[in-house]
Amino acid sequence: MNEVLTQEKSIYIQISEMIENDILRDVLLEEERVPSTNELARLYSINPATAAKGINLLVDNGILYKKRGIGMFVSKGAKEIIMKKRKNEFADKFLKTLLIEADSLGITKEELIAMIEKWSVEKNQ
Amino acid sequence: MENLKCENVKKIYGKKEVLKGINLELEKGKIYGLIGRNGAGKTTLLSILSAQNPASEGNVTLDGEKVWENQKVIDHICFSREISPMSGNGQNTLRIKDYLKAASIFYPNWNKELAEELVEKFKLEKKKKVCKLSKGMLSMLTIIIALASEAEYTFLDEPVAGLDVVARDMFYKLLLREYTKSGRTFVISTHIIEEAADIFEEVIIVNQGNILLKENTQELLDRAVHVSGKAEDVTASIEGLKCCRKELIGRSMGATVMLRPGEKIKENASVSVQKLNLEKLFVALCGEEV
Numbered sequence: 001m002n003e004v005l006t007q008e009k010s011i012y013i014q015i016s017e018m019i020e021n022d023i024l025r026d027v028l029l030e031e032e033r034v035p036s037t038n039e040l041a042r043l044y045s046i047n048p049a050t051a052a053k054g055i056n057l058l059v060d061n062g063i064l065y066k067k068r069g070i071g072m073f074v075s076k077g078a079k080e081i082i083m084k085k086r087k088n089e090f091a092d093k094f095l096k097t098l099l100i101e102a103d104s105l106g107i108t109k110e111e112l113i114a115m116i117e118k119w120s121v122e123k124n125q
Numbered sequence: 126m127e128n129l130k131c132e133n134v135k136k137i138y139g140k141k142e143v144l145k146g147i148n149l150e151l152e153k154g155k156i157y158g159l160i161g162r163n164g165a166g167k168t169t170l171l172s173i174l175s176a177q178n179p180a181s182e183g184n185v186t187l188d189g190e191k192v193w194e195n196q197k198v199i200d201h202i203c204f205s206r207e208i209s210p211m212s213g214n215g216q217n218t219l220r221i222k223d224y225l226k227a228a229s230i231f232y233p234n235w236n237k238e239l240a241e242e243l244v245e246k247f248k249l250e251k252k253k254k255v256c257k258l259s260k261g262m263l264s265m266l267t268i269i270i271a272l273a274s275e276a277e278y279t280f281l282d283e284p285v286a287g288l289d290v291v292a293r294d295m296f297y298k299l300l301l302r303e304y305t306k307s308g309r310t311f312v313i314s315t316h317i318i319e320e321a322a323d324i325f326e327e328v329i330i331v332n333q334g335n336i337l338l339k340e341n342t343q344e345l346l347d348r349a350v351h352v353s354g355k356a357e358d359v360t361a362s363i364e365g366l367k368c369c370r371k372e373l374i375g376r377s378m379g380a381t382v383m384l385r386p387g388e389k390i391k392e393n394a395s396v397s398v399q400k401l402n403l404e405k406l407f408v409a410l411c412g413e414e415v
Binding site for chain 2: 009010011012038041042044045046047048049050053100101103104
């Protein structure tokens with residue numbers, strides 16, 4: 001009740017995650033130029049300033065770097081940076097919601113560990 | 126060219142105060158979204174900003190120069206208004222090409238090639254009389270005039286009204302193309318808020334003749350949250366925060382909260398915290414109890 005049905009993330013975060021995914025999946029390679037903010041703006045029908053905000057998040061994390069007058073490029077070792085960053089965020093992003101839900105259902109820590117073990121066995125079969 | 130400034134602008138029609146002292150500064154090189162309910166004063170504001178309508182009080186200036194009856198300044202402003210299929214004494218029998226011709230004389234930076242390209246893109250027939258156009262086609266014509274005017278300040282009043290979803294998408298893409306090419310300033314009013322929200326760098330909300338807020342769209346959305354759950358739990362988690370709307374059903378409560386810098390909702394298992402979209406936020410801010 002009373003909940004909003006569409007739950008969306010901020011667009012600039014989605015833009016930065018999309019580029020990160022492309023780097024992880026080798027759609028964008030190291031030392032390769034990424035689309036400009038204007039290209040991203042026209043592709044997704046968003047304001048260029050928002051696209052730039054997403055790009056700047058990646059520059060701040062060292063995933064992209066700027067070549068003056070040419071554009072933005074994927075840094076060397078970008079993949080490792082993304083993996084490391086996502087590992088750091090893992091607990092906050094996934095464990096927190098998992099534990100809140102487990103808590104509201106009265107699932108104990110032991111039960112949770114048993115579930116994880118059972119699931120990883122099933123996954124490998 | 127500098128910013129377009131509006132100082133304490135009032136508009137009074139008879140006894141009705143339509144604009145109640147508007148202070149607004151439009152920076153060069155941004156796309157602004159102008160949203161507000163029917164009768165909020167959006168069109169009146171745009172017509173005063175573009176000197177098509179005199180203000181009852183207050184000043185509008187561009188680069189420090191008055192806009193009213195100042196040709197030098199008006200040359201930089203285009204307010205492409207809704208075109209009526211009726212004229213004073215019957216049907217509007219002017220043709221599309223007549224409108225384009227008039228616009229080419231009126232706007233000093235008129236881009237004829239762009240206008241031709243857009244006529245073709247929207248599949249309009251230039252010989253067609255305006256009274257024979259559908260609502261969507263009339264919108265297309267106002268869009269073509271606005272984009273091809275190449276005016277530094279371009280205002281569009283509900284440009285997507287009557288357009289089908291494909292044509293609307295085309296408009297957003299064309300707008301971004303022109304914007305990224307030229308860095309012109311656009312002010313666009315719309316009721317289809319959600320669709321256009323991502324295009325707007327800043328959003329201006331007009332409510333009952335006042336500016337309710339003017340803020341970077343993404344920052345505004347980042348600080349608007351919806352909290353729901355058991356009424357006591359919701360009340361406890363939003364204590365001290367700015368709540369702009371509450372809804373109750375039985376023991377359940379939903380609250381729309383605008384966070385100020387540094388504020389956070391205390392998240393716990395008993396309440397759900399969700400992001401809001403611009404449309405939902407607008408209803409929370411300007412909606413009325415039914």
